[in-house]
Amino acid sequence: MSKPQQCSIANKMLLPDNFCTTLGYDKESKRAEIGFGLGRHCWGKCIALLLLVLSTPSIADFGVDFEAAALERTKHHVRYDGSYMAIDYPGGDVPAxxxxxxxVVIRSYRAIGTDLxxxxxxxxxxxxGIYPSKRIWGLSRPDRNIDHRRVPNLQTFFERHGERLAISSEAGSYRPGNIVTWTLPGNLPHIGIVTAQMSETTGNPMIVHNIGAGPKLEDMLFRYTITGHYRYVPANYNE
Structure with missing residues (x-):
């Protein structure tokens, strides 16, 4: 009796020997067939899993994907309005x-599948108690309508679940997809997204942000006092 052949998809794509057996098929069911040499039961499932593997985003994809989502925001006409509004949950948003x-940050993350x-x-x-809502706004409990739309809360979240990076005067320290926060005149907090596009004037990475005139791509990294520097890679990019 000839020895059953290993699944050709797994073999030719340099995937592990258990690539098909993880689908619930033992090796006895994977016999060589004319054509591609695939067991008829293995073919469809192997292709489906292979496509899933190839389509799953990696950590290396995050910066490119998040930057693209941020740049896409600059195509939208948005009136600056921070009024409190009751919104849906989950997936809630103020009018577009x-x-x-x-x-800008919330919508960019949502575009890559992450609901802040x-x-x-x-x-x-x-x-x-770790968040500043009680100290700053005197709130006694979470409010899913507004909490994620406040810079200090996002800073706390990114520090807890992402990376808190060094604040530097070197432009090269700020990678595409990083998040930066600033204090504006009047002690107002601000937040934006670092891109790979460089200013022709200063050589600094350009920032996507909304400081009042809608989402813009601007050379403003060092225009104000930087208060935070973060990188938050969502879980679906870490799997």
Whole structure:
């Protein structure tokens, strides 16, 4: 009796020997067939899993994907309006034609499959005392309508679940996809996204942000005092 052949998809694509057996098929069911040499039961499942593997985003994809989502935001006409509004949950958002600096970040992450409204709300519900809501706004409990739209709360979330990076005067320290926060005149917090596009004037990485005139790509990294530097790679890019 001839020895059953290994699945050709797994073999030719340099995938592990258990690539097909993880689908619930033992090796006895994978016999060589005319054509591609695939067991008829193995073929469809192997192709489906292979496509899943190839389509799953990696950590290396994050910066490119997040930057592209941020740059896409600059195509939208948005009126600056930070009014409190009751919104849906999950996936809630204020009307598309209004927003503030945090909405640029929220909408960019949502475009790559990450809902900061849910993540921030769940984290605040679990560890409310760590967040500055009570100290700054006098709130006694989480509010899923607004918490994720406040810069200090996002800073806390990124520090807890991402990387808090060094604040540097060197432009090269700021990678595409990183998040930067600033203090504006009047002690106002601000947030933006670093891109790979460089200013022809200063050589600094350009920032996507909304400081009042809608989402813009501007050379403003060192225009104001930097208060935070973060990188948050969502879980689906870490798997």
């Amino acid at each position: 034609d209004i927003g503030v600096c945090t909405d 409204q849910v993540l921030v709300h769940e984290d605040m519900a679990a560890a409310y």
